[in-house]
Amino acid sequence: MLRFEDVTLRYDDGPVLAGFDLAVAPGELVVLLGPSGCGKTSLLRLACGLAAPSSGRVVNGFGRTAVVFQEPRLLPWWPALDNVAFALAAQGVTRATARHRARALLDRFGFTDADTRKRPAALSGGMQSRVAIARALVVRPDLVLMDEPFAALDVGLRRDLQDLVRAAVTETGLAALFVTHDVTEAVRLADRLVVLSARPARIVHDERNQPRDEPAAMFRAAAALLDRPVVRAALLAPAAG
Amino acid sequence: MPMVVARGAWGLLGLAGLGLAWQLGHDALGPFVLPSPAETVERLWALIVTGQAGPALAVTGVNAIGGFLVGALLGAALGVTAGLLTPLGATLRPVLTVMLGVPPIAWVVLALLWFGPRGLAPAFTVSITVLPIVFSAAFQGILARDQKLSEMARVVGASPLLSFRMLLLPQLLDPLLPALATALAFSWKVGVMAEVLGGGTGIGGMIATERAHLDLAGTMAWILLVVALLLVCDGLLLAPMRRFLRTRRPAPAAG
Structure with missing residues (x-):
């Protein structure tokens, strides 16, 4: 809780x-x-x-507790695999196990072996986000x-x-x-x-x-939510700063 | 590859031009003011084959590289610590700025007074010159570190050691390696300078001796040896380092 x-x-x-x-x-x-x-x-x-x-x-x-930030916050010098394994290493998991678990999760996230060896700058925005999510989830x-x-x-x-x-x-x-x-x-x-x-x-x-x-159901639900005056007032008010 | 060859060729052209200017200067001014390149190289060769160059080189090498290592290690350690501990940083920064402002020649004079003309004076001068250069690079590197990455490391629970290895060290290399390169080049010059003033058995001491004998060709031969040393140092250490730094630059992001 x-x-x-x-x-x-x-x-x-x-x-x-x-x-x-x-x-x-x-x-x-x-x-x-x-x-x-x-x-x-x-x-x-x-x-x-x-x-x-x-x-x-x-x-x-x-x-x-794991966190996925607004930006991927990946370590630019290290390949995707090491970025994910970093979270496990921080928990005291040995390097070999960490890399093994990181590779397994990235594989599920659609990374090829070659992708896991790429540094963040060589990955698309979507791939970078996947690495960030994998880094959060890999520690279970x-x-x-x-x-x-x-x-x-x-x-x-x-x-x-x-x-x-x-x-x-x-x-x-x-x-x-x-x-x-x-x-x-x-x-x-x-x-x-x-x-x-x-x-x-x-x-x-x-x-x-x-x-x-x-x-269709999703947009209906969104519309129903926005129909509530309190919600509309909160979400559609001009942004503060 | 052709670009690299072309750059090398232009470089050789530059050096050839320098040699030509030297020769022309010699022709115009005569051997008592400027010995010819050929005579100088001949003298240098003689120094090498008679076994004079080797021991002098070893002494200067120990002074320069030993002094460099001590100064660089201390500077990096202090710079990193000062960057991480704000009060220490605030205390040390002006001290190191003052040290950076003291000309190496002043350190030489002080070192000669403290350590005597032989022994530790050249190595000390090198260390004290290198220390603030490396300190400020390490200090700035730590201050400029990406706080968002540090936060990420905190949230995943990374130990200070792991954070240092995975986050801080890579961020430090960009400012630190060029500073180390500058400091290393300085080490030879400052070391030789201290030896010239203190006498002794290193290359600087030899230059001082030749100067005392008004032997211009000998002096030039020793100077040529120092320059050759710098070039070797550049080729063996700094050029690979520059290539390494280039490979670290992230490729432009896709998508």
Whole structure:
């Protein structure tokens, strides 16, 4: 269980979060949907310990937490394989085992042997994102935090990668906190949809969701969500900064 | 490949031009001001076959390379530590800037006073010249490191040692290798300079002796030896390093 308990986070230019409460249960994919700059990224940073709350508590009871950042954040000097194996090496896994497990996962992600030996600059944007996701999943996390990981990709690629993430959650029962500002992405992926207001972020809407793949159903669900006045007010308000 | 050959050919042309200018200078000024290239090379050959060059070369080599290694290791270690620990960085930076500003010739004079004319003075001067050059490269390299990658390493739980090997070291190489190259070239020059002023048995000492005898051809022969040493050093160490740095440049991203 990941719990935000009455969390306040203040930066120099004002509060990002004020009295924020949220719990993520094992096995559920929670999508945080909110306007740009509302504090979604800050929530993930709090969850993985890169930031500390100004007041309140963040309790992360999950054994192993992995993060997929907005950018792939790959080590440019090392091939794809070593980038994935890096996360395992960090956990104390021996080099041979780490590389073996990394290769197996990259293989499932559609990498040829030659691809795994390429450095990030020689990979396309979509491939780089796959490496970043593989680096997160290879440690078999209990919770994965994802910060708009596909924002920079085109629609087709994004669908592929969403499927990859959805499959990982369904197959392994890991929990995920997925941040996006794309409503269709949210209804396509989420077990639970949480809509945040503009800064300071508070929850304006929280509902169970059935992940949908069929485009018409997906857009209908997105439209239904946007039909709610609170959601519309939060998501369609002019961006703050 | 043709480009490489062409570049080599132009380089040879440049050196030939220099030789020609030397010869013309000799013709115009006479052997007492500028000995001819042929005479100088002859003297150099004589130094080599009579076994004078070898021992002098060894002494200068130990001074230059030993001093370089000590200065570079200390500079890199201090630079990395200062880059990682902000208060230490803030403390050391002005000190090293001052050190960087002291001309090598001043260090030579101080070293001669501290260590006497023989022994440690040349190696010390080399170390103290190399240290701040390598320090600032390592320090800047650490300061300019990609914080987003450091965050990633923190989140995956990488140990400081693993982070250093996989993240920091590769980021350091780009500023550090050129600084090391500069420092190594400096080492020979500064080492020889210290030897000239301190006498002794290295190449610099030999130059001082020839100068005392007003033997211009001998002086030029020793200078030629130093230059040859620098060129060998460049060819064996720096050229491969430059090629290595080029291969590290990421290829342009696809898609």
